Amino acid sequence: MKFLLLIGGNRDAWAALTPEDWSDNERTHGELIAELRKTGEFLECDELNVTPQGARIVRTDRGIPSAVDGPLHDGDDFASGYYLLDCADIDRACAIAARLYESRFAPIEVRQVGG
Template identity: 30%
Template sequence: MKYLVLMYADPAATEVMTDRQRAEVFQRHGDLHRDLEGTGEMLNGAGLAHPRDTTTLRWQEGGAPVAADGPFTAGQLQLTAYHVLECASPERAREIAERVLDFHVVAVEVRPVHDAFGMTGD
């Protein structure tokens, strides 16, 4: 089953990280990617641009979409990166996701991905 791992951090805290802290974060994520290369569990992933560079489009009944600058939700924690995993179980996906939690990535969502819209899939 595929799982989407959504990583959340405080962009303001990210901007003031020291070089040492950045190196530590890069090392941890690099180690995770290397560990999962051999298992085939890591399918994709990337870091995301700063939320201030985001455009949110909202559907408006009877009219054209409405665009707004900024992320969909306001708040201190913002979506900053993601991984797409292929795992044998939800427990394995959570186990992998736990490895990205640290002083920087303070919350992680693990969601099953359906291979077809509206369909449950295994």
Template identity: 40%
Template structure:
């Protein structure tokens, strides 16, 4: 089964990350590179990406056939999606195990959601 592991941070966690010495930030990035390599070797990694800063996001709303967009940063944002892992593993427990290893699980929120295999699952 496929699971999307979403890494959410908030402005305070981002500020904390930026306050770390370069060596600590490098260790955090190395953790993710090693985790990606491990999951690729086990056949569980489908895709993993970090996202650009949330202030560069666009929100899209179509109303009465007209597209409207708004820029960030958004004052109402408390958490933002910083990156994700798409994994294909045997169970939700395994996906949670992977998510719990991420340093961000102690700074922000790491959410695990099963991916629908088909639109028929939506019903």
């Protein structure tokens, strides 16, 4: 089963990270990705652009599309990255999400992809 781990972020939390925290973050992700590649659960991961210039909201009203700049949610909270995994079940996906460095200070949303 495929699962999306959507990594939350908060500008204040990111700003409070020390250089050591950033090193721990990079190391934790690197080790986890290597492990998930070995188990065959890793599909992909990446960072998401967190500036309003990097996002647009698209809607269609009566057949007329419109696009506005900005992430889906206003404020200091944003989606900062994602992992796409192929796991046995949601419990396994949640166990992996709990190992993400960001889970220490930001929510990780785990959602099944497809049915």
